[in-house]
Amino acid sequence: MLTSHLPRISLAHLPTPLEAMPRLSAALGGAELWIKRDEQTGLAGGGNKTRKLEYLCADARTQGAKTLITAGAPQSNHCRQTAGAAAKLGFNCVLVLAGHPTEVSGNIVLNKLLGANIVWxxxxxxxxxxxxIFKREQTAGRKPYLIPYGGSNPIGASAYIAAMEELAAQMQAQTLPPFDRIVFASSSGGTQSGMLLGARLLGLSTQILGISVDKPEVELSEDIVAKLANETAKFLGLEGYVSGxxxxxxxxxxxxxxxxxxxxxIEAIQLFARTxxxxxxPVYTGRAAAGLIDLLKKEKIGKNERILFWHTGGAPALFTPKYAKQLTINN
Incomplete structure:
Protein backbone atom coordinates (compact mmCIF):
# COMPACT_ATOMS: atom_id res chain seq x y z
CA MET A 1 0.00 0.00 0.00
CA LEU A 2 1.13 3.52 -0.79
CA THR A 3 0.48 4.66 2.80
CA SER A 4 1.42 1.46 4.64
CA HIS A 5 4.41 3.12 6.32
CA LEU A 6 2.19 5.61 8.17
CA PRO A 7 0.97 4.91 11.72
CA ARG A 8 -2.68 3.83 11.63
CA ILE A 9 -5.26 2.68 14.16
CA SER A 10 -8.14 0.56 12.90
CA LEU A 11 -11.44 2.40 13.44
CA ALA A 12 -13.40 1.85 10.23
CA HIS A 13 -15.25 -1.15 8.86
CA LEU A 14 -13.34 -1.63 5.63
CA PRO A 15 -13.69 -2.14 2.78
CA THR A 16 -16.92 -0.21 2.51
CA PRO A 17 -19.43 -1.65 0.02
CA LEU A 18 -19.21 -0.91 -3.69
CA GLU A 19 -22.70 -1.34 -5.14
CA ALA A 20 -24.61 -0.77 -8.35
CA MET A 21 -27.68 1.51 -8.24
CA PRO A 22 -29.88 0.06 -11.01
CA ARG A 23 -33.18 1.62 -9.91
CA LEU A 24 -31.66 5.08 -9.61
CA SER A 25 -29.96 4.63 -12.99
CA ALA A 26 -33.30 3.70 -14.55
CA ALA A 27 -35.09 6.61 -12.88
CA LEU A 28 -32.57 9.06 -14.31
CA GLY A 29 -32.63 7.40 -17.72
CA GLY A 30 -28.99 7.35 -18.56
CA ALA A 31 -25.60 6.65 -17.06
CA GLU A 32 -24.74 3.50 -15.15
CA LEU A 33 -24.59 4.60 -11.51
CA TRP A 34 -22.65 2.97 -8.69
CA ILE A 35 -22.03 3.99 -5.09
CA LYS A 36 -19.11 3.67 -2.67
CA ARG A 37 -20.68 3.57 0.77
CA ASP A 38 -18.42 5.39 3.19
CA GLU A 39 -21.44 6.20 5.32
CA GLN A 40 -20.94 2.60 6.48
CA THR A 41 -17.48 3.06 8.00
CA GLY A 42 -19.14 2.24 11.31
CA LEU A 43 -17.63 4.63 13.85
CA ALA A 44 -20.37 6.52 15.74
CA GLY A 45 -22.67 6.55 12.73
CA GLY A 46 -19.98 6.36 10.06
CA GLY A 47 -18.75 8.72 7.38
CA ASN A 48 -15.65 9.59 5.40
CA LYS A 49 -13.84 11.29 8.30
CA THR A 50 -13.37 7.93 10.02
CA ARG A 51 -10.79 6.97 7.40
CA LYS A 52 -8.82 10.15 8.15
CA LEU A 53 -9.14 9.67 11.90
CA GLU A 54 -7.41 6.29 11.68
CA TYR A 55 -4.23 8.12 10.69
CA LEU A 56 -4.76 11.29 12.72
CA CYS A 57 -5.46 9.43 15.97
CA ALA A 58 -2.43 7.22 15.40
CA ASP A 59 -0.33 10.37 15.05
CA ALA A 60 -1.92 11.81 18.20
CA ARG A 61 -1.11 8.65 20.14
CA THR A 62 2.47 8.66 18.83
CA GLN A 63 2.84 12.21 20.16
CA GLY A 64 1.48 11.21 23.57
CA ALA A 65 -1.66 13.32 23.27
CA LYS A 66 -4.44 13.09 25.85
CA THR A 67 -7.04 15.41 24.31
CA LEU A 68 -8.34 15.68 20.75
CA ILE A 69 -9.50 19.16 19.77
CA THR A 70 -11.32 20.03 16.57
CA ALA A 71 -13.97 22.40 15.25
CA GLY A 72 -16.87 22.62 12.85
CA ALA A 73 -20.44 23.69 12.22
CA PRO A 74 -23.14 22.80 14.77
CA GLN A 75 -24.09 19.65 12.83
CA SER A 76 -20.52 18.76 11.87
CA ASN A 77 -20.11 15.11 10.90
CA HIS A 78 -16.37 15.46 11.35
CA CYS A 79 -16.85 16.56 14.95
CA ARG A 80 -19.20 13.65 15.65
CA GLN A 81 -16.74 11.11 14.26
CA THR A 82 -13.86 12.74 16.16
CA ALA A 83 -15.89 12.39 19.36
CA GLY A 84 -16.47 8.74 18.47
CA ALA A 85 -12.78 8.09 17.88
CA ALA A 86 -11.90 9.79 21.17
CA ALA A 87 -14.40 7.67 23.08
CA LYS A 88 -13.17 4.44 21.50
CA LEU A 89 -9.49 5.20 22.03
CA GLY A 90 -9.66 6.84 25.45
CA PHE A 91 -8.85 10.43 24.52
CA ASN A 92 -10.55 13.46 26.01
CA CYS A 93 -12.39 15.40 23.32
CA VAL A 94 -13.20 19.10 22.96
CA LEU A 95 -15.38 20.23 20.06
CA VAL A 96 -15.57 23.92 19.16
CA LEU A 97 -18.84 24.53 17.33
CA ALA A 98 -19.57 27.69 15.38
CA GLY A 99 -22.05 30.23 16.69
CA HIS A 100 -24.27 30.12 19.75
CA PRO A 101 -25.91 27.12 21.46
CA THR A 102 -28.70 25.65 19.37
CA GLU A 103 -31.24 22.86 19.67
CA VAL A 104 -29.91 19.52 20.87
CA SER A 105 -30.63 17.30 17.89
CA GLY A 106 -28.87 15.25 15.22
CA ASN A 107 -25.10 15.20 15.61
CA ILE A 108 -25.20 17.33 18.77
CA VAL A 109 -27.12 14.55 20.55
CA LEU A 110 -24.48 12.05 19.45
CA ASN A 111 -21.61 14.32 20.51
CA LYS A 112 -23.07 14.50 23.99
CA LEU A 113 -23.69 10.74 24.14
CA LEU A 114 -20.06 10.18 23.16
CA GLY A 115 -18.86 12.33 26.04
CA ALA A 116 -17.39 15.23 24.09
CA ASN A 117 -16.97 18.62 25.75
CA ILE A 118 -18.83 21.04 23.46
CA VAL A 119 -17.68 24.66 23.43
CA TRP A 120 -19.68 27.19 21.45
CA ILE A 133 -8.64 25.77 24.41
CA PHE A 134 -5.35 24.33 23.21
CA LYS A 135 -3.49 26.43 25.80
CA ARG A 136 -6.01 25.50 28.50
CA GLU A 137 -5.57 21.78 27.91
CA GLN A 138 -1.81 22.18 27.74
CA THR A 139 -1.72 24.05 31.05
CA ALA A 140 -3.90 21.40 32.68
CA GLY A 141 -1.45 18.67 31.66
CA ARG A 142 -3.83 17.09 29.14
CA LYS A 143 -1.53 17.21 26.13
CA PRO A 144 -3.71 18.42 23.25
CA TYR A 145 -3.72 17.37 19.61
CA LEU A 146 -5.40 19.75 17.18
CA ILE A 147 -7.23 18.16 14.27
CA PRO A 148 -7.98 20.63 11.44
CA TYR A 149 -11.41 21.22 9.94
CA GLY A 150 -12.58 18.05 8.26
CA GLY A 151 -9.36 16.27 9.24
CA SER A 152 -7.92 17.83 6.09
CA ASN A 153 -4.15 17.95 6.30
CA PRO A 154 -1.53 15.70 4.67
CA ILE A 155 -2.02 12.98 7.31
CA GLY A 156 -5.79 12.94 6.86
CA ALA A 157 -5.67 13.23 3.07
CA SER A 158 -3.40 10.18 2.93
CA ALA A 159 -6.38 8.09 4.03
CA TYR A 160 -8.06 8.69 0.69
CA ILE A 161 -5.02 7.52 -1.22
CA ALA A 162 -5.54 4.25 0.66
CA ALA A 163 -9.27 4.45 -0.10
CA MET A 164 -8.53 4.63 -3.83
CA GLU A 165 -6.36 1.53 -3.50
CA GLU A 166 -9.30 -0.14 -1.77
CA LEU A 167 -11.60 0.84 -4.62
CA ALA A 168 -9.15 -0.45 -7.24
CA ALA A 169 -8.97 -3.81 -5.44
CA GLN A 170 -12.78 -4.05 -5.33
CA MET A 171 -13.06 -3.23 -9.01
CA GLN A 172 -10.51 -5.90 -9.84
CA ALA A 173 -12.30 -8.47 -7.67
CA GLN A 174 -15.63 -7.69 -9.38
CA THR A 175 -13.97 -7.43 -12.83
CA LEU A 176 -15.39 -3.94 -13.29
CA PRO A 177 -14.17 -1.60 -16.03
CA PRO A 178 -12.95 1.85 -14.94
CA PHE A 179 -15.45 4.50 -13.93
CA ASP A 180 -15.57 7.61 -16.08
CA ARG A 181 -16.07 9.86 -13.06
CA ILE A 182 -16.18 9.73 -9.29
CA VAL A 183 -18.62 12.32 -7.92
CA PHE A 184 -18.79 13.41 -4.27
CA ALA A 185 -19.22 16.38 -1.93
CA SER A 186 -16.11 18.54 -1.54
CA SER A 187 -15.41 21.25 1.03
CA SER A 188 -12.28 21.09 3.21
CA GLY A 189 -10.37 19.33 0.43
CA GLY A 190 -8.84 16.34 2.20
CA THR A 191 -11.01 13.70 0.57
CA GLN A 192 -10.61 15.14 -2.93
CA SER A 193 -6.86 15.72 -2.70
CA GLY A 194 -6.32 12.16 -1.48
CA MET A 195 -8.53 10.72 -4.22
CA LEU A 196 -6.75 12.79 -6.86
CA LEU A 197 -3.31 11.63 -5.74
CA GLY A 198 -4.52 8.05 -5.41
CA ALA A 199 -5.94 8.03 -8.93
CA ARG A 200 -2.67 9.41 -10.32
CA LEU A 201 -0.53 6.91 -8.46
CA LEU A 202 -2.74 4.03 -9.60
CA GLY A 203 -2.74 5.23 -13.21
CA LEU A 204 -6.51 5.76 -13.31
CA SER A 205 -7.91 8.17 -15.89
CA THR A 206 -11.16 8.56 -13.93
CA GLN A 207 -12.22 12.17 -13.37
CA ILE A 208 -12.33 13.03 -9.65
CA LEU A 209 -15.24 15.49 -9.62
CA GLY A 210 -15.94 17.36 -6.40
CA ILE A 211 -19.29 19.10 -6.09
CA SER A 212 -18.57 22.11 -3.90
CA VAL A 213 -20.95 22.55 -0.99
CA ASP A 214 -19.73 25.96 0.15
CA LYS A 215 -16.83 27.44 -1.84
CA PRO A 216 -16.29 29.08 -5.26
CA GLU A 217 -14.59 26.92 -7.86
CA VAL A 218 -11.18 28.61 -7.97
CA GLU A 219 -10.88 28.80 -4.19
CA LEU A 220 -11.65 25.11 -3.76
CA SER A 221 -9.67 23.81 -6.73
CA GLU A 222 -6.53 25.96 -6.43
CA ASP A 223 -6.29 27.32 -2.89
CA ILE A 224 -7.48 24.19 -1.12
CA VAL A 225 -7.39 20.92 -3.09
CA ALA A 226 -4.33 21.49 -5.30
CA LYS A 227 -2.40 23.02 -2.40
CA LEU A 228 -3.23 20.14 -0.07
CA ALA A 229 -2.52 17.53 -2.75
CA ASN A 230 0.98 18.96 -3.19
CA GLU A 231 1.56 19.14 0.56
CA THR A 232 0.42 15.52 0.87
CA ALA A 233 2.67 14.36 -1.96
CA LYS A 234 5.62 16.08 -0.29
CA PHE A 235 4.68 14.55 3.08
CA LEU A 236 4.71 11.09 1.50
CA GLY A 237 7.88 11.70 -0.48
CA LEU A 238 6.10 11.41 -3.82
CA GLU A 239 6.99 13.04 -7.11
CA GLY A 240 4.64 15.25 -9.08
CA TYR A 241 2.88 18.57 -8.96
CA VAL A 242 -0.85 19.33 -8.97
CA SER A 243 -2.21 22.64 -10.25
CA GLY A 244 -5.71 24.03 -10.01
CA ILE A 266 -34.77 17.59 -1.17
CA GLU A 267 -35.43 15.97 -4.56
CA ALA A 268 -32.06 14.20 -4.48
CA ILE A 269 -32.48 12.93 -0.92
CA GLN A 270 -35.95 11.60 -1.66
CA LEU A 271 -34.93 10.00 -4.96
CA PHE A 272 -31.97 8.12 -3.47
CA ALA A 273 -34.13 6.97 -0.55
CA ARG A 274 -37.05 5.83 -2.69
CA THR A 275 -35.09 4.06 -5.41
CA PRO A 282 -29.02 17.73 3.81
CA VAL A 283 -25.66 19.52 3.68
CA TYR A 284 -23.07 17.44 1.84
CA THR A 285 -24.24 14.30 0.05
CA GLY A 286 -27.67 15.78 -0.69
CA ARG A 287 -26.04 18.71 -2.47
CA ALA A 288 -23.53 16.50 -4.30
CA ALA A 289 -26.33 14.19 -5.45
CA ALA A 290 -28.40 17.17 -6.58
CA GLY A 291 -25.46 18.28 -8.69
CA LEU A 292 -25.05 14.79 -10.15
CA ILE A 293 -28.75 14.58 -11.02
CA ASP A 294 -28.70 17.98 -12.71
CA LEU A 295 -25.59 17.12 -14.73
CA LEU A 296 -27.28 13.92 -15.87
CA LYS A 297 -30.53 15.68 -16.79
CA LYS A 298 -28.65 18.31 -18.79
CA GLU A 299 -26.54 15.55 -20.40
CA LYS A 300 -23.33 17.16 -19.23
CA ILE A 301 -22.62 13.64 -18.05
CA GLY A 302 -23.16 11.29 -20.97
CA LYS A 303 -25.74 8.50 -20.99
CA ASN A 304 -23.06 5.93 -21.74
CA GLU A 305 -20.83 6.90 -18.82
CA ARG A 306 -20.16 4.82 -15.73
CA ILE A 307 -20.38 7.02 -12.64
CA LEU A 308 -19.39 6.28 -9.06
CA PHE A 309 -21.08 8.38 -6.39
CA TRP A 310 -18.90 8.33 -3.25
CA HIS A 311 -21.18 8.60 -0.22
CA THR A 312 -19.38 10.50 2.55
CA GLY A 313 -22.06 10.10 5.25
CA GLY A 314 -23.98 12.58 7.36
CA ALA A 315 -27.44 11.06 7.87
CA PRO A 316 -27.75 12.14 11.56
CA ALA A 317 -28.43 15.69 10.35
CA LEU A 318 -31.70 14.43 8.84
CA PHE A 319 -33.06 14.27 12.38
CA THR A 320 -32.75 17.97 13.13
CA PRO A 321 -36.16 19.66 13.29
CA LYS A 322 -35.60 22.14 10.46
CA TYR A 323 -34.48 19.51 7.96
CA ALA A 324 -37.01 16.91 9.09
CA LYS A 325 -39.83 19.39 8.58
CA GLN A 326 -38.64 20.34 5.09
CA LEU A 327 -38.30 16.71 4.03
CA THR A 328 -41.71 15.60 5.29
CA ILE A 329 -43.93 18.68 4.89
CA ASN A 330 -45.69 17.32 1.79
CA ASN A 331 -45.55 13.62 2.71
Whole structure:
Protein backbone atom coordinates (compact mmCIF):
# COMPACT_ATOMS: atom_id res chain seq x y z
CA MET A 1 0.00 0.00 0.00
CA LEU A 2 1.13 3.52 -0.79
CA THR A 3 0.48 4.66 2.80
CA SER A 4 1.42 1.46 4.64
CA HIS A 5 4.41 3.12 6.32
CA LEU A 6 2.19 5.61 8.17
CA PRO A 7 0.97 4.91 11.72
CA ARG A 8 -2.68 3.83 11.63
CA ILE A 9 -5.26 2.68 14.16
CA SER A 10 -8.14 0.56 12.90
CA LEU A 11 -11.44 2.40 13.44
CA ALA A 12 -13.40 1.85 10.23
CA HIS A 13 -15.25 -1.15 8.86
CA LEU A 14 -13.34 -1.63 5.63
CA PRO A 15 -13.69 -2.14 2.78
CA THR A 16 -16.92 -0.21 2.51
CA PRO A 17 -19.43 -1.65 0.02
CA LEU A 18 -19.21 -0.91 -3.69
CA GLU A 19 -22.70 -1.34 -5.14
CA ALA A 20 -24.61 -0.77 -8.35
CA MET A 21 -27.68 1.51 -8.24
CA PRO A 22 -29.88 0.06 -11.01
CA ARG A 23 -33.18 1.62 -9.91
CA LEU A 24 -31.66 5.08 -9.61
CA SER A 25 -29.96 4.63 -12.99
CA ALA A 26 -33.30 3.70 -14.55
CA ALA A 27 -35.09 6.61 -12.88
CA LEU A 28 -32.57 9.06 -14.31
CA GLY A 29 -32.63 7.40 -17.72
CA GLY A 30 -28.99 7.35 -18.56
CA ALA A 31 -25.60 6.65 -17.06
CA GLU A 32 -24.74 3.50 -15.15
CA LEU A 33 -24.59 4.60 -11.51
CA TRP A 34 -22.65 2.97 -8.69
CA ILE A 35 -22.03 3.99 -5.09
CA LYS A 36 -19.11 3.67 -2.67
CA ARG A 37 -20.68 3.57 0.77
CA ASP A 38 -18.42 5.39 3.19
CA GLU A 39 -21.44 6.20 5.32
CA GLN A 40 -20.94 2.60 6.48
CA THR A 41 -17.48 3.06 8.00
CA GLY A 42 -19.14 2.24 11.31
CA LEU A 43 -17.63 4.63 13.85
CA ALA A 44 -20.37 6.52 15.74
CA GLY A 45 -22.67 6.55 12.73
CA GLY A 46 -19.98 6.36 10.06
CA GLY A 47 -18.75 8.72 7.38
CA ASN A 48 -15.65 9.59 5.40
CA LYS A 49 -13.84 11.29 8.30
CA THR A 50 -13.37 7.93 10.02
CA ARG A 51 -10.79 6.97 7.40
CA LYS A 52 -8.82 10.15 8.15
CA LEU A 53 -9.14 9.67 11.90
CA GLU A 54 -7.41 6.29 11.68
CA TYR A 55 -4.23 8.12 10.69
CA LEU A 56 -4.76 11.29 12.72
CA CYS A 57 -5.46 9.43 15.97
CA ALA A 58 -2.43 7.22 15.40
CA ASP A 59 -0.33 10.37 15.05
CA ALA A 60 -1.92 11.81 18.20
CA ARG A 61 -1.11 8.65 20.14
CA THR A 62 2.47 8.66 18.83
CA GLN A 63 2.84 12.21 20.16
CA GLY A 64 1.48 11.21 23.57
CA ALA A 65 -1.66 13.32 23.27
CA LYS A 66 -4.44 13.09 25.85
CA THR A 67 -7.04 15.41 24.31
CA LEU A 68 -8.34 15.68 20.75
CA ILE A 69 -9.50 19.16 19.77
CA THR A 70 -11.32 20.03 16.57
CA ALA A 71 -13.97 22.40 15.25
CA GLY A 72 -16.87 22.62 12.85
CA ALA A 73 -20.44 23.69 12.22
CA PRO A 74 -23.14 22.80 14.77
CA GLN A 75 -24.09 19.65 12.83
CA SER A 76 -20.52 18.76 11.87
CA ASN A 77 -20.11 15.11 10.90
CA HIS A 78 -16.37 15.46 11.35
CA CYS A 79 -16.85 16.56 14.95
CA ARG A 80 -19.20 13.65 15.65
CA GLN A 81 -16.74 11.11 14.26
CA THR A 82 -13.86 12.74 16.16
CA ALA A 83 -15.89 12.39 19.36
CA GLY A 84 -16.47 8.74 18.47
CA ALA A 85 -12.78 8.09 17.88
CA ALA A 86 -11.90 9.79 21.17
CA ALA A 87 -14.40 7.67 23.08
CA LYS A 88 -13.17 4.44 21.50
CA LEU A 89 -9.49 5.20 22.03
CA GLY A 90 -9.66 6.84 25.45
CA PHE A 91 -8.85 10.43 24.52
CA ASN A 92 -10.55 13.46 26.01
CA CYS A 93 -12.39 15.40 23.32
CA VAL A 94 -13.20 19.10 22.96
CA LEU A 95 -15.38 20.23 20.06
CA VAL A 96 -15.57 23.92 19.16
CA LEU A 97 -18.84 24.53 17.33
CA ALA A 98 -19.57 27.69 15.38
CA GLY A 99 -22.05 30.23 16.69
CA HIS A 100 -24.27 30.12 19.75
CA PRO A 101 -25.91 27.12 21.46
CA THR A 102 -28.70 25.65 19.37
CA GLU A 103 -31.24 22.86 19.67
CA VAL A 104 -29.91 19.52 20.87
CA SER A 105 -30.63 17.30 17.89
CA GLY A 106 -28.87 15.25 15.22
CA ASN A 107 -25.10 15.20 15.61
CA ILE A 108 -25.20 17.33 18.77
CA VAL A 109 -27.12 14.55 20.55
CA LEU A 110 -24.48 12.05 19.45
CA ASN A 111 -21.61 14.32 20.51
CA LYS A 112 -23.07 14.50 23.99
CA LEU A 113 -23.69 10.74 24.14
CA LEU A 114 -20.06 10.18 23.16
CA GLY A 115 -18.86 12.33 26.04
CA ALA A 116 -17.39 15.23 24.09
CA ASN A 117 -16.97 18.62 25.75
CA ILE A 118 -18.83 21.04 23.46
CA VAL A 119 -17.68 24.66 23.43
CA TRP A 120 -19.68 27.19 21.45
CA UNK A 121 -17.59 29.86 19.75
CA UNK A 122 -20.35 32.46 19.99
CA UNK A 123 -19.09 35.73 18.55
CA UNK A 124 -15.43 34.73 18.94
CA UNK A 125 -13.38 33.65 15.95
CA UNK A 126 -12.96 29.90 15.69
CA UNK A 127 -9.20 30.32 15.47
CA UNK A 128 -9.01 32.33 18.69
CA UNK A 129 -11.25 29.87 20.50
CA UNK A 130 -9.19 26.88 19.35
CA UNK A 131 -5.97 28.57 20.47
CA UNK A 132 -7.42 29.34 23.89
CA ILE A 133 -8.64 25.77 24.41
CA PHE A 134 -5.35 24.33 23.21
CA LYS A 135 -3.49 26.43 25.80
CA ARG A 136 -6.01 25.50 28.50
CA GLU A 137 -5.57 21.78 27.91
CA GLN A 138 -1.81 22.18 27.74
CA THR A 139 -1.72 24.05 31.05
CA ALA A 140 -3.90 21.40 32.68
CA GLY A 141 -1.45 18.67 31.66
CA ARG A 142 -3.83 17.09 29.14
CA LYS A 143 -1.53 17.21 26.13
CA PRO A 144 -3.71 18.42 23.25
CA TYR A 145 -3.72 17.37 19.61
CA LEU A 146 -5.40 19.75 17.18
CA ILE A 147 -7.23 18.16 14.27
CA PRO A 148 -7.98 20.63 11.44
CA TYR A 149 -11.41 21.22 9.94
CA GLY A 150 -12.58 18.05 8.26
CA GLY A 151 -9.36 16.27 9.24
CA SER A 152 -7.92 17.83 6.09
CA ASN A 153 -4.15 17.95 6.30
CA PRO A 154 -1.53 15.70 4.67
CA ILE A 155 -2.02 12.98 7.31
CA GLY A 156 -5.79 12.94 6.86
CA ALA A 157 -5.67 13.23 3.07
CA SER A 158 -3.40 10.18 2.93
CA ALA A 159 -6.38 8.09 4.03
CA TYR A 160 -8.06 8.69 0.69
CA ILE A 161 -5.02 7.52 -1.22
CA ALA A 162 -5.54 4.25 0.66
CA ALA A 163 -9.27 4.45 -0.10
CA MET A 164 -8.53 4.63 -3.83
CA GLU A 165 -6.36 1.53 -3.50
CA GLU A 166 -9.30 -0.14 -1.77
CA LEU A 167 -11.60 0.84 -4.62
CA ALA A 168 -9.15 -0.45 -7.24
CA ALA A 169 -8.97 -3.81 -5.44
CA GLN A 170 -12.78 -4.05 -5.33
CA MET A 171 -13.06 -3.23 -9.01
CA GLN A 172 -10.51 -5.90 -9.84
CA ALA A 173 -12.30 -8.47 -7.67
CA GLN A 174 -15.63 -7.69 -9.38
CA THR A 175 -13.97 -7.43 -12.83
CA LEU A 176 -15.39 -3.94 -13.29
CA PRO A 177 -14.17 -1.60 -16.03
CA PRO A 178 -12.95 1.85 -14.94
CA PHE A 179 -15.45 4.50 -13.93
CA ASP A 180 -15.57 7.61 -16.08
CA ARG A 181 -16.07 9.86 -13.06
CA ILE A 182 -16.18 9.73 -9.29
CA VAL A 183 -18.62 12.32 -7.92
CA PHE A 184 -18.79 13.41 -4.27
CA ALA A 185 -19.22 16.38 -1.93
CA SER A 186 -16.11 18.54 -1.54
CA SER A 187 -15.41 21.25 1.03
CA SER A 188 -12.28 21.09 3.21
CA GLY A 189 -10.37 19.33 0.43
CA GLY A 190 -8.84 16.34 2.20
CA THR A 191 -11.01 13.70 0.57
CA GLN A 192 -10.61 15.14 -2.93
CA SER A 193 -6.86 15.72 -2.70
CA GLY A 194 -6.32 12.16 -1.48
CA MET A 195 -8.53 10.72 -4.22
CA LEU A 196 -6.75 12.79 -6.86
CA LEU A 197 -3.31 11.63 -5.74
CA GLY A 198 -4.52 8.05 -5.41
CA ALA A 199 -5.94 8.03 -8.93
CA ARG A 200 -2.67 9.41 -10.32
CA LEU A 201 -0.53 6.91 -8.46
CA LEU A 202 -2.74 4.03 -9.60
CA GLY A 203 -2.74 5.23 -13.21
CA LEU A 204 -6.51 5.76 -13.31
CA SER A 205 -7.91 8.17 -15.89
CA THR A 206 -11.16 8.56 -13.93
CA GLN A 207 -12.22 12.17 -13.37
CA ILE A 208 -12.33 13.03 -9.65
CA LEU A 209 -15.24 15.49 -9.62
CA GLY A 210 -15.94 17.36 -6.40
CA ILE A 211 -19.29 19.10 -6.09
CA SER A 212 -18.57 22.11 -3.90
CA VAL A 213 -20.95 22.55 -0.99
CA ASP A 214 -19.73 25.96 0.15
CA LYS A 215 -16.83 27.44 -1.84
CA PRO A 216 -16.29 29.08 -5.26
CA GLU A 217 -14.59 26.92 -7.86
CA VAL A 218 -11.18 28.61 -7.97
CA GLU A 219 -10.88 28.80 -4.19
CA LEU A 220 -11.65 25.11 -3.76
CA SER A 221 -9.67 23.81 -6.73
CA GLU A 222 -6.53 25.96 -6.43
CA ASP A 223 -6.29 27.32 -2.89
CA ILE A 224 -7.48 24.19 -1.12
CA VAL A 225 -7.39 20.92 -3.09
CA ALA A 226 -4.33 21.49 -5.30
CA LYS A 227 -2.40 23.02 -2.40
CA LEU A 228 -3.23 20.14 -0.07
CA ALA A 229 -2.52 17.53 -2.75
CA ASN A 230 0.98 18.96 -3.19
CA GLU A 231 1.56 19.14 0.56
CA THR A 232 0.42 15.52 0.87
CA ALA A 233 2.67 14.36 -1.96
CA LYS A 234 5.62 16.08 -0.29
CA PHE A 235 4.68 14.55 3.08
CA LEU A 236 4.71 11.09 1.50
CA GLY A 237 7.88 11.70 -0.48
CA LEU A 238 6.10 11.41 -3.82
CA GLU A 239 6.99 13.04 -7.11
CA GLY A 240 4.64 15.25 -9.08
CA TYR A 241 2.88 18.57 -8.96
CA VAL A 242 -0.85 19.33 -8.97
CA SER A 243 -2.21 22.64 -10.25
CA GLY A 244 -5.71 24.03 -10.01
CA UNK A 245 -6.26 23.00 -13.63
CA UNK A 246 -5.80 19.36 -12.59
CA UNK A 247 -8.65 19.59 -10.07
CA UNK A 248 -12.24 19.04 -11.24
CA UNK A 249 -14.67 21.11 -9.18
CA UNK A 250 -18.23 22.15 -9.94
CA UNK A 251 -19.42 25.05 -7.79
CA UNK A 252 -22.70 25.51 -9.60
CA UNK A 253 -24.87 24.05 -6.85
CA UNK A 254 -24.18 26.30 -3.87
CA UNK A 255 -27.87 27.20 -3.69
CA UNK A 256 -28.79 29.31 -0.69
CA UNK A 257 -25.42 28.74 0.96
CA UNK A 258 -23.83 26.29 3.35
CA UNK A 259 -26.31 24.06 5.20
CA UNK A 260 -29.30 25.60 3.39
CA UNK A 261 -31.33 22.72 1.96
CA UNK A 262 -33.28 23.72 -1.13
CA UNK A 263 -35.64 21.94 -3.51
CA UNK A 264 -32.77 20.34 -5.45
CA UNK A 265 -31.33 18.74 -2.32
CA ILE A 266 -34.77 17.59 -1.17
CA GLU A 267 -35.43 15.97 -4.56
CA ALA A 268 -32.06 14.20 -4.48
CA ILE A 269 -32.48 12.93 -0.92
CA GLN A 270 -35.95 11.60 -1.66
CA LEU A 271 -34.93 10.00 -4.96
CA PHE A 272 -31.97 8.12 -3.47
CA ALA A 273 -34.13 6.97 -0.55
CA ARG A 274 -37.05 5.83 -2.69
CA THR A 275 -35.09 4.06 -5.41
CA UNK A 276 -32.12 2.58 -3.53
CA UNK A 277 -32.97 2.92 0.19
CA UNK A 278 -29.87 5.08 0.60
CA UNK A 279 -29.99 7.96 3.07
CA UNK A 280 -28.20 11.15 2.09
CA UNK A 281 -27.68 14.18 4.31
CA PRO A 282 -29.02 17.73 3.81
CA VAL A 283 -25.66 19.52 3.68
CA TYR A 284 -23.07 17.44 1.84
CA THR A 285 -24.24 14.30 0.05
CA GLY A 286 -27.67 15.78 -0.69
CA ARG A 287 -26.04 18.71 -2.47
CA ALA A 288 -23.53 16.50 -4.30
CA ALA A 289 -26.33 14.19 -5.45
CA ALA A 290 -28.40 17.17 -6.58
CA GLY A 291 -25.46 18.28 -8.69
CA LEU A 292 -25.05 14.79 -10.15
CA ILE A 293 -28.75 14.58 -11.02
CA ASP A 294 -28.70 17.98 -12.71
CA LEU A 295 -25.59 17.12 -14.73
CA LEU A 296 -27.28 13.92 -15.87
CA LYS A 297 -30.53 15.68 -16.79
CA LYS A 298 -28.65 18.31 -18.79
CA GLU A 299 -26.54 15.55 -20.40
CA LYS A 300 -23.33 17.16 -19.23
CA ILE A 301 -22.62 13.64 -18.05
CA GLY A 302 -23.16 11.29 -20.97
CA LYS A 303 -25.74 8.50 -20.99
CA ASN A 304 -23.06 5.93 -21.74
CA GLU A 305 -20.83 6.90 -18.82
CA ARG A 306 -20.16 4.82 -15.73
CA ILE A 307 -20.38 7.02 -12.64
CA LEU A 308 -19.39 6.28 -9.06
CA PHE A 309 -21.08 8.38 -6.39
CA TRP A 310 -18.90 8.33 -3.25
CA HIS A 311 -21.18 8.60 -0.22
CA THR A 312 -19.38 10.50 2.55
CA GLY A 313 -22.06 10.10 5.25
CA GLY A 314 -23.98 12.58 7.36
CA ALA A 315 -27.44 11.06 7.87
CA PRO A 316 -27.75 12.14 11.56
CA ALA A 317 -28.43 15.69 10.35
CA LEU A 318 -31.70 14.43 8.84
CA PHE A 319 -33.06 14.27 12.38
CA THR A 320 -32.75 17.97 13.13
CA PRO A 321 -36.16 19.66 13.29
CA LYS A 322 -35.60 22.14 10.46
CA TYR A 323 -34.48 19.51 7.96
CA ALA A 324 -37.01 16.91 9.09
CA LYS A 325 -39.83 19.39 8.58
CA GLN A 326 -38.64 20.34 5.09
CA LEU A 327 -38.30 16.71 4.03
CA THR A 328 -41.71 15.60 5.29
CA ILE A 329 -43.93 18.68 4.89
CA ASN A 330 -45.69 17.32 1.79
CA ASN A 331 -45.55 13.62 2.71
Missing amino acids: AGDESMGDMLSA KDVAVNAGYLGGGYAVMGEAE ESILLD
